[in-house]
Amino acid sequence: MLDLTLFxxxxxxxxxxxxxxxxxxxxxxxxxATTTGDLEGEAYAKALGLALTxxxxxxxxxxxxxxxxxxxxxxxxxxxxxxxxxxIGLSGLHVIVLxxxxxxxxxMTTIVQSFTGGSDRAIAEIFSxxxxxxxxxxxxxxxxxxxFKIGLEADLKELIRVGPQAASVAIAGxxxxxxxxxxxLSMLFHLGTISAMFGAAALTATSIxxxxxxxxxxxxxxxxxxxxxxxxxxxxxxxxxxxxxxAVGIAEHGSVDFGNLVxxxxxxxxxxxxxxxxxxxxxxxxxxxxxxxxNPYSVFVGAILFLAVTAGFTSIIGLESILGCFAAGIVLGxxxxxxxxxxxxxxxxxxxxxVFFVTIGAKTDLTVLNFxxxxxxxxxAIALFLTVLAILTKMAAGFFVFTQDKVDRLAIGAGMxxxxxxxxxxxxLGAATGALSASVNVAIILMVIGxxxxxxxxxxxxxxxxxxxxx
Amino acid sequence: MLDLTLFxxxxxxxxxxxxxxxxxxxxxxxxxATTTGDLEGEAYAKALGLALTxxxxxxxxxxxxxxxxxxxxxxxxxxxxxxxxxxIGLSGLHVIVLxxxxxxxxxMTTIVQSFTGGSDRAIAEIFSxxxxxxxxxxxxxxxxxxxFKIGLEADLKELIRVGPQAASVAIAGxxxxxxxxxxxLSMLFHLGTISAMFGAAALTATSIxxxxxxxxxxxxxxxxxxxxxxxxxxxxxxxxxxxxxxAVGIAEHGSVDFGNLVxxxxxxxxxxxxxxxxxxxxxxxxxxxxxxxxNPYSVFVGAILFLAVTAGFTSIIGLESILGCFAAGIVLGxxxxxxxxxxxxxxxxxxxxxVFFVTIGAKTDLTVLNFxxxxxxxxxAIALFLTVLAILTKMAAGFFVFTQDKVDRLAIGAGMxxxxxxxxxxxxLGAATGALSASVNVAIILMVIGxxxxxxxxxxxxxxxxxxxxx
Numbered sequence: 001m002l003d004l005t006l007f008x009x010x011x012x013x014x015x016x017x018x019x020x021x022x023x024x025x026x027x028x029x030x031x032x033a034t035t036t037g038d039l040e041g042e043a044y045a046k047a048l049g050l051a052l053t054x055x056x057x058x059x060x061x062x063x064x065x066x067x068x069x070x071x072x073x074x075x076x077x078x079x080x081x082x083x084x085x086x087x088i089g090l091s092g093l094h095v096i097v098l099x100x101x102x103x104x105x106x107x108m109t110t111i112v113q114s115f116t117g118g119s120d121r122a123i124a125e126i127f128s129x130x131x132x133x134x135x136x137x138x139x140x141x142x143x144x145x146x147x148f149k150i151g152l153e154a155d156l157k158e159l160i161r162v163g164p165q166a167a168s169v170a171i172a173g174x175x176x177x178x179x180x181x182x183x184x185l186s187m188l189f190h191l192g193t194i195s196a197m198f199g200a201a202a203l204t205a206t207s208i209x210x211x212x213x214x215x216x217x218x219x220x221x222x223x224x225x226x227x228x229x230x231x232x233x234x235x236x237x238x239x240x241x242x243x244x245x246x247a248v249g250i251a252e253h254g255s256v257d258f259g260n261l262v263x264x265x266x267x268x269x270x271x272x273x274x275x276x277x278x279x280x281x282x283x284x285x286x287x288x289x290x291x292x293x294x295n296p297y298s299v300f301v302g303a304i305l306f307l308a309v310t311a312g313f314t315s316i317i318g319l320e321s322i323l324g325c326f327a328a329g330i331v332l333g334x335x336x337x338x339x340x341x342x343x344x345x346x347x348x349x350x351x352x353x354x355v356f357f358v359t360i361g362a363k364t365d366l367t368v369l370n371f372x373x374x375x376x377x378x379x380x381a382i383a384l385f386l387t388v389l390a391i392l393t394k395m396a397a398g399f400f401v402f403t404q405d406k407v408d409r410l411a412i413g414a415g416m417x418x419x420x421x422x423x424x425x426x427x428x429l430g431a432a433t434g435a436l437s438a439s440v441n442v443a444i445i446l447m448v449i450g451x452x453x454x455x456x457x458x459x460x461x462x463x464x465x466x467x468x469x470x471x
Numbered sequence: 472m473l474d475l476t477l478f479x480x481x482x483x484x485x486x487x488x489x490x491x492x493x494x495x496x497x498x499x500x501x502x503x504a505t506t507t508g509d510l511e512g513e514a515y516a517k518a519l520g521l522a523l524t525x526x527x528x529x530x531x532x533x534x535x536x537x538x539x540x541x542x543x544x545x546x547x548x549x550x551x552x553x554x555x556x557x558x559i560g561l562s563g564l565h566v567i568v569l570x571x572x573x574x575x576x577x578x579m580t581t582i583v584q585s586f587t588g589g590s591d592r593a594i595a596e597i598f599s600x601x602x603x604x605x606x607x608x609x610x611x612x613x614x615x616x617x618x619f620k621i622g623l624e625a626d627l628k629e630l631i632r633v634g635p636q637a638a639s640v641a642i643a644g645x646x647x648x649x650x651x652x653x654x655x656l657s658m659l660f661h662l663g664t665i666s667a668m669f670g671a672a673a674l675t676a677t678s679i680x681x682x683x684x685x686x687x688x689x690x691x692x693x694x695x696x697x698x699x700x701x702x703x704x705x706x707x708x709x710x711x712x713x714x715x716x717x718a719v720g721i722a723e724h725g726s727v728d729f730g731n732l733v734x735x736x737x738x739x740x741x742x743x744x745x746x747x748x749x750x751x752x753x754x755x756x757x758x759x760x761x762x763x764x765x766n767p768y769s770v771f772v773g774a775i776l777f778l779a780v781t782a783g784f785t786s787i788i789g790l791e792s793i794l795g796c797f798a799a800g801i802v803l804g805x806x807x808x809x810x811x812x813x814x815x816x817x818x819x820x821x822x823x824x825x826v827f828f829v830t831i832g833a834k835t836d837l838t839v840l841n842f843x844x845x846x847x848x849x850x851x852a853i854a855l856f857l858t859v860l861a862i863l864t865k866m867a868a869g870f871f872v873f874t875q876d877k878v879d880r881l882a883i884g885a886g887m888x889x890x891x892x893x894x895x896x897x898x899x900l901g902a903a904t905g906a907l908s909a910s911v912n913v914a915i916i917l918m919v920i921g922x923x924x925x926x927x928x929x930x931x932x933x934x935x936x937x938x939x940x941x942x
Contacts, residue, residue: 046786049783049786049792050783050786050787053779053780053782053783053786054783056776056779057776057779057780057783060772060775060776060779061776063772064764064766064769064772064773064776067766067768067769068764068765068766068769070766071764071765071766072765077766077767077768080766115787130604133601133604134608137605137608293535293539294539294542294543295535295538295539295541295542295548295551296548297538297548297817297821297825298535298538298539300817300818300821300822301531301534301535301821301822301825302535304531304822305527305528305531305532305535308524308527308528308531309524309528311524312520312521312524312525312528315517315520315521315524316521316586321520344817344818344821345818346768346771346815347771347815347816347818347819348818348819348822350768350771350772350815351771351772351775351819354768354772
C-alpha cells in the first residue's frame with residue numbers, strides 16, 4: 001500500500017521541457033541535464049542537492065531536538081519525532097508540506113535561490129517533485145525494517161512459555177477495542193463501515209518498543225507480569241497486523257465481502273502460522289548457511305534478500321507487504337546470529353524510521369480540528385473517544401489473564417496501553433488507501449500520542465503500587 | 472555530480488495520463504492512483520512494488536554469489552559485485568539496463584504481467600522510470616556513506632607518526648600515474664584534455680579497503696611497511712579526491728582555466744586541511760556532546776546530520792560532495808565513539824554500496840570493446856595501457872620512500888597497486904559529467920578490475936619474499 005504514496009509523484013511530475021543531452025556513447029548514462037521552470041542542467045542539479053540537504057537537516061535536527069526532550073521527560077523518542085513532524089509540517093511551520101502541494105517555506109526558497117538562482121515556482125517544483133519521492137522512499141524503508149526488527153525480536157520460545165496467559169490478554173486486548181471501537185464509530189459518530197473499521201483496527205496493537213523500554217528502565221521486565229505483557233504485545237502485533245491486512249483488503253474491494261473477509265483472515269493467520277513453523281527449521285538453517293559464507297556482508301544482505309522475497313510474496317498473494325516484513329523477522333528470529341542482525345537493523349531504523357515518523361507528523365493537519373466548525377468538533381470528539389476507549393479496553397484486557405497465579409492484572413493492563421509504531425502505520429495506510437477522512441486520521445494520531453503520553457506514568461504507578469502491596 | 476544522474480529520470484519520465492484522484496480532505500496525502508500505459512491505480516502500484524522487489528532480488532542474489540566466489544578466490548568482495556553488475560547488465564544478461572533505456576528482460580516482464588497484467592511497454596516504463604530513480608538514489612547513499620567511513624577510518628595520529636615516509640610514497644604515487652597517464656592518454660591515444668585528465672585521475676587513489684584487508688589476512692599490517700602503505704593509502708585518497716574535485720570542476724567549465732585550477736586545488740586542500748584541524752577540537756567535542764544525549768540514536772543520527780551539513784557546504788562552495796563526505800569522516804574520526812559509528816555505517820554500506828558497485832558494472836558495456844572495430848581496439852589498448860601504468864607507477868612510488876631505515880620498497884609499492892572504490896567513483900562521475908567516452912570509461916573499469924585481481928598475489932609474493940630474505 002505504501003507503494004501508492006511512494007512513486008505516484010514520479011509519474012505526476014510536471015515535465016515542462018526536458019533538455020536531455022544525447023547519450024554519450026552506447027550504453028553509458030546520458031548527461032542528464034534537466035529543466036524545471038527557469039532552472040537548467042548544473043543549476044537544477046545543484047538546487048536539487050541543496051533542497052534535499054536542507055530538508056534532511058530540518059528533519060533530523062527537529063527529530064533530534066524533540067526526541068531528546070521526549071526522552072528526558074521519560075517519554076519515548078518516537079513521540080518526539082512525531083511531534084517534530086507536527087511542528088515542521090502542515091500543523092506548524094509549513095517547512096515540509098507533503099502530498100503534491102507545492103508550498104515551500106520562504107526561507108528555504110531563498111537559501112536555494114541564493115546559490116542557484118531560479119524562480120520561486122521552479123524551486124517549489126523541486127521540493128514537491130523529486131524531494132518528495134525520496135522522502136516517501138525513505139519512509140517506506142523505515143517502516144519495512146522496523147516491522148522486520150519487531151518480528152526478529154519476537155521471542156517465540158518465551159511466548160510459548162507464557163502462552164496461555166499472554167494469549168488470553170492479547171485476544172481480549174484486540175477484540176475489546178476493535179469491537180467497541182467499531183460499534184462506537186459507526187453508531188455514535190455515524191462513520192462508514194470501512195472508515196470505522198480502520199479507526200477500530202488502529203486501537204488493537206500495543207507498542208512493543210515503548211512498553212519494553214519503560215519496563216526495562218523500571219527493572220520489571222523479568223517479573224511474571226512483565227513477561228505476560230511482552231508476550232501479549234507480540235501476539236497482539238500479530239493479530240493487529242492481520243486485522244490491518246483484512247481492513248486494507250476490504251478498503252480496496254470497496255465493501256465488506258464476507259467470503260473475502262474470511263479468506264483474508266485465513267491467509268493472514270496461515271501466513272503468520274507458516275512463519276512460526278519456518279522459524280523452527282528454515283530460519284536456523286538459512287542463517288547457519290549465511291554464516292558459513294566467507295563474505296562478511298553475507299548474513300545481513302542475505303537476511304534482507306529473504307525480507308525482499310517474503311515481502312514480494314505477501315504482496316503477490318494479496319496481503320499487506322508489512323505483514324511480510326514482520327513474518328520475515330519471525331522466521332529469522334531466535335537464531336545464533338539474530339542478535340547481530342537486530343543490531344545491523346538499528347542504523348537503518350535510526351535513519352529511515354525517523355523520516356517515517358516525522359513525515360507522518362508533517363502530513364497531519366491539526367488545524368482541521370477547529371472548534372469553530374461542527375465537523376471539526378466531531379473530529380475532536382472522535383479523538384477523545386478513541387483515546388479513552390484505547391486506555392480503558394486495554395486496562396480491561398488485563399483482567400482476562402487466564403491463570404490461577406496471583407498476578408497484578410491492573411499492571412498488565414497498564415502495560416498494554418501504549419500504541420505506537422503499528423498504530424501510526426494504520427493511520428498512514430488508511431490515509432493512503434483513501435479509507436480515512438482527514439479528521440479520523442488526525443483522531444487516530446492524537447490517540448497514539450495520548451496513549452503514549454499516558455503509558456509511562458500509568459505503568460510506573462501500577463508497578464510501584466504493586467511493590468508497596470508486595471512490600 | 473551524482474545528483475545529475477540521480478533525479479534526471481524523474482524529470483524526463485513520460486507522463487502519459489495522470490489519473491490522480493482528488494485529495495481526500497485538506498492536508499492529507501491524495502490517493503495517489505497513477506497510470507502508465509494500460510496499467511492503473513492498484514495494478515500500477517503492485518507492478519511497481521513487484522518490479523522493485525525483483526530488481527532487488529536480482530542485484531543482491533548476484534552480488535552475494537559473485538562476492539562469495541571472489542572472497543573464496545582470495546579477492547575482495549567488491550570485485551565480485553562489480554562483475555555481478557557486468558553479468559546482469561549491458562555487457563551480459565541485460566536484466567538491469569540503466570540510463571533511460573526502456574529495455575527489460577522478457578522473463579521479468581512476464582513475471583510482473585502474470586500478477587498485474589499490462590502491456591510490455593507499460594512494464595518497461597516502470598523499470599526505466601521509478602525503479603531507476605530508486606536505484607540511483609541507493610547508489611548515491613552507498614557512495615556517500617562509503618566515503619564517510621573511509622574518512623572515519625583514516626587514523627590521523629598514526630598517519631602523523633609515519634608521516635614523512637607515507638607522504639613521500641603518496642605524493643610520488645599520485646604524481647607519477649597522473650602525469651604519465653595524462654601524457655600517455657593525450658599523446659599516444661590523442662584523447663582530449665578533459666578526457667585524459669579524468670583517465671589519469673582515476674589512476675591515483677589506492678583502495679584502502681582492499682589493501683588493508685589483504686595485509687590483515689597476511690598478518691603484516693603492523694610491520695613498518697604495512698603502516699607506511701596504510702598511511703600512504705589514506706594520503707593518496709585525500710590527494711586523489713582533491714584531484715577528482717579539480718577534474719570535475721574543469722569538466723564543468725569545459726576547459727582548463729588556470730585560475731580556476733589553482734582555486735579549486737587550493738579550496739580542496741584548504742577543505743581537507745580544515746577537516747584535519749576540526750578533527751582535533753570540533754570532532755571530539757561534537758561526538759562527546761552527542762554521547763551525553765539520552766536518546767540512543769543521537770550519536771548516529773547526529774553524525775549523519777553533520778555529514779549532510781558538510782556535504783551541502785562542499786557543494787555550495789563548488790567542490791564535489793563526496794569530498795564533503797570524506798572530510799566529515801575525517802572530522803569525526805579518532806573519537807571515543809568513532810568505532811561504534813564505523814560499525815553503524817556497515818549495514819548501510821552493505822545494502823547501498825552493493826547497489827553502487829553492481830550498477831556501475833551494469834552500466835558498463837564491454838561489447839563496445841570489439842576487436843572488429845578500430846575505435847574499439849583503441850579502447851582495449853587504453854585499458855591495457857592504464858592497467859600496466861597503474862601497476863608500474865605504484866611499484867615505482869614504493870622506491871620514493873623518504874627514510875634512512877632499511878624497508879622493503881618493493882612490498883610498499885605492491886601494497887599501493889589495488890585501485891578500488893575511489894577509482895570506480897571516478898569512472899561513474901566521469902561518465903555522468905560527460906567527460907569520458909564509453910571506451911575510456913570501460914578502460915578505467917577494466918583497469919580497476921585488473922589491478923584488484925593482481926594485487927593479492929603480488930602482495931603475497933612481495934611479503935613472502937621479504938620473509939625469506941629476513942629469514
